[in-house]
Amino acid sequence: MDKVRFKLRRWDPERKTYQTSEYEIPVRRGMTVLDGLIWIKENIDRTVSYRASCRMGLCGSCGMVINGKPMLACETQILHLESNNVTVEPLYNYEPIKDLVADFHQFFEKQRTIKPYLIREDVEEQINPTREYIQSPEEWNLYIQFAMCITCGLCYSACPTTATDPKYLGPQALMNLYRFFADSRDQAEHLRLEIADQVDGVWGCHLATGCSEVCPKGVDPALAIQLLRKELLKRSLKLYRGKKISELAPPLPxxxxxxxxxxxxxxxxxxxxxxxxxxxxxxxxxxxxx
Amino acid sequence: MGEKEGRRGILGWIFPITNLERLLYTLHRITGIGLTLYLFIHIYETSMRMYGYETWTATAEFLENPLFHFGLLLVVLAALFHGANGIRLILQELGLIAPKPTQPVYPYRKYHRDRKIWMTTILMLILGAGVAVFALRDFLILLGVM
Known part of the structure; x- marks a missing residue:
């Protein structure tokens, strides 16, 4: 069984500083970085704090910077890193809480500002739905890629604009904005374009595409931002013709x-x-x- | 914006270099800052003309050495890169060559560069490199090597 040295860059909330702890752990084939952290907590140091839940890349809780790159600890196999030293840090561009746990409140606050829900004119139908909205597979394809987001926050960690601009909405919020903009069931297209059309909105992005590169679900936030800009460009050239809005399904016989x-x-x-x-x-x- | 907020600051402009676009982004920033600095130095240099012919000639003589010529070559290369990459960015950032979204299928791919994006990136890099060859040739002629 191989041995691998884990270096944890841990945030100490009392001293307000980072400190590094090193552990040597036995590694077997298929063992993930999260398994390594669990092994450390169970066998060496019970004070190590990290956030994890599903262990299968679905919940998006265990985002960490592993060997300098934001990744999900549960989806990263230690042997695939091809290094005897594994450095684990809390996600960049988030306020750390303790050890490897990052504070996501700004992340979710930014997501709230883009109104991540369907907005319709038929408010009564929204509150007391009677039937479903009709959506073709082609219309579904326009946004489904962006609906796969698990809000793991890796994209914020890789974004260079987020690194210096606290007001920038960030890749996840802008991607989610496009997800609802492109959804044919949503009728707030102009409101969504207004939210996007800000210096701290889509114009804050400089296309480093690190967000798409680290996304564990292939969501591609950089593409969503490009598509939003394309719509804004069309709007400024008065070429924007609006989108097709889904109608309510006809009543059953x-x-x-x-x-x-x-x-x-x-x-x-x-x-x-x-x-x-x-x-x-x-x-x-x-x-x-x- | 220090470590309290956890933001990386300017270090985050450079690391992590995860992909080609990220590297081009970093180089674009560095060359942009370099060109802005050069602009101020250049304005200062040419303003020497205000102090008379002798000062101007002395400045020109001071700058007439291989070190400053090499600096000028770097400025030309930076300008070429910044310009060519800038055209790529305009096309790509405004979504003019953006691919259509597709449903992700496992194993999920990373940033999706379709043929249009690759073509634009490669064309711009060739354009920049092509002109850079001429700049390099002029530099070597200036040094008397060619």
Whole structure:
């Protein structure tokens, strides 16, 4: 079994400084960096703090900077790093809380500012939905790539603009903005373009594309920002024609005109009929349904 | 904007270098800052003309040496890179050559460069490098090597 040296750059909240701790751990094939951290916590140092949950690259909790690159600890195999030294740091561009745990409150606050939900004119339908909105596979394809985001925050960590500009909305929020802009069910396209059209919005991006490079889900925030700019360019040249908005699905045919009528009428359900059937099949012992 | 907020600061402009565009971004920043500095030095240099013919000639003589010629070559190379990469950025940043979004399929790919983006990047780099050859030739002629 190979041995690998883990160097953890840990934030000490009391001293307000980083300190480095080193541990040597045994490594087997398939072992991830998160497994390594769990091994350290269980066997060497119980004071090590990190955030993790699903261990399968779904929850986006275990984002860390591993050997200088933002990655998910649960999806990074130690042997794939091809190094006997593994340096683990808290995500860059986030305020650290303790050790490897980063504070995401600014990340989620920025996400809130872009209104990450469908905005419709038929407010009543939104509150009390009666039917679904019709969306073609082509319309779905326009945004589904950006709906795969797991909010792991690696993109903020790799972004050079976020490194110096605290007001910049950042790749994840802008990508999410485009996700709702491109969704045919959303009717707030002009509001979304207004939010994007700021110095700290899409114009803050300088296309380093580090965000897309580190994204563990292939979401490509840099592409979303380019597409937003394209729409803004069209708008400024007065070439923006708006987008197709999904309509509500038509109401279902009345019950007696149901297409299932060919298979015979569905029996009407009553407690009495259920009891009768239950007795018929000897399900009830005491002649009562309840 | 120190470590309290966890932001990397200017160091974050350079690291982590994860891909080609990130490297080009870093070089674009460095050459941009270099060219701005050169602009001020150049204005200062030419302003010597205000103090009379003798001062101007003395300044020109002072600058007439291989070190400053090499500096000038770096300025030309920086300007070429900055210009060619700038054209690529305009085309790419405004989404004029952006590919269509597609549903990600495992194993997820990284930043998606389709043929248009590769073509633009390579063309601009060739354009910059091509002109740089001429600048280098002039520099060697100036040194008397060629």
């Amino acid at each position: 009345p019950r007696n005109k149901s297409p299932y009528r060919a298979f015979g009428e569905a029996p009407e359900f009553t407690i009495e009929k259920a009891e009768e059937k239950a007795r018929e099949f000897n399900i009830l012992k005491d002649d009562r349904v309840r």
